[in-house]
Amino acid sequence: MIFDWALVQKSLPLLATGWVTTVKICSAAMVIGVVLGAGLGLMSLSRLAPARWFVTAYVDFIRGTPLLIQIFLVYFALPVIGINLPEFWAGVIALGLNAAGFIAEIVRAGVGSIEKGQAEAARSIGMRHGQILVHVLLPQSLRAVVPPTTNELITLVKGSALLSVISVYELTRAGQAIIAVHFAPFEIFLLIALYYYATVSALAWLSRWLERRLPTW
């Protein structure tokens, strides 16, 4: 087998263009995922039962259906109800909604893992449910929440490859375009893999850096 080094050289900048789109989409989706996920996580700890049911149903749906199908639903089903989104934003929203479901569950579990006596002590001095969450439970759950959340964000980056199916010109799609012309799938998919690997490694490094800076007690 002949490894086409010339093509590899030529492809690097083309793939880089796709990679930039991947980074943009993932960054935007991460913001949605973290903000919405934290919000849903707090809702699942609410004293209002309907709020909790909503989150349970949402998390169940996200967990129970493939990401690929969720992407199709956002891209093809939303126009049916009158919402037309460019591929880029359909991708951002699909990935963001998906991550939010998992992050909601991480936040709920993280807060739930805090020893019961902490909330009791807070109640005994007259703190209210919301105050207990904000001042006692959430700060203590950070250490439990950050590692699984970065895991989820890494999954998001890898999942973004699926956006190639709705023609978002991201890293995978850019590679496929090169393959279609030059028919060198091994070289290109290997390059794509390296791009993803470097991106995920950077994210993992960032996560470890953040974890080291979290307080211990």
Add this chain to the structure above:
Amino acid sequence: MLLKAEGIRKAYGGRTVLHGASLEVAEGETIVVIGPSGSGKTTLLRCLNWLETPDAGTVSLRGETIGRDASGRLLPESVLARQRSRIGFVFQRFNLFAHLSALDNVAIGPQRVLGLSRDAARERARAELDRVHLATHVDKRPSQLSGGQQQRVAIARALAMKPELILFDEPTSALDPELVTEVVDVMRELAQARMTMVAVTHEMRFARAAADRVVFMDEGAVVETGSPDRIFDAPAQDRTKRFLAHLHE
């Protein structure tokens, strides 16, 4: 009467823990609650500030019913929270906020619940930590303190709310024996200062020295009440006698 609990009943699943227990606490009084394990002492104490919701019975603080309105409906959380803030509670396992320094553990209540400024809350916290002899440990995290020191921070946390009374749930039971004295000493100082206190404890020396009244509980009800000398030296009920005999074995 400062605090009055009448006919408190509480069951978990099918198991009844309290069969209509009643207790009256006068202002400035120190009450020690004793009794065998499983007699419902802790549950009664937790019902007094509604950490547990009683199934029946009423608790009132200076005539104001806790947790329910006149027609028996549950009060909104905001009202219950304000009522709870008037009753201090010291836990067996301290339950200090693990992420906060000793100072912030004590200051958080005055700041977040009473609405003091951050500086005023911290100033009050310093004073209360000084009162429990921890002025030099204000910046330490709970994990850097001994059990006895943690429990004294917890007492300061309760004191900082300027409560009308403080409930102690076996405050020395989780401590190594050599650390019990420092906590008991603080409680005795509070009793001498006429802080109203209800303490569930096995510290009989504290009961003898500091209690105005001793309450003996068994099987979810108050069996008898009297001065420490009366209860310890001349108990009227057989169950009290048997419990005290076990204690002296």
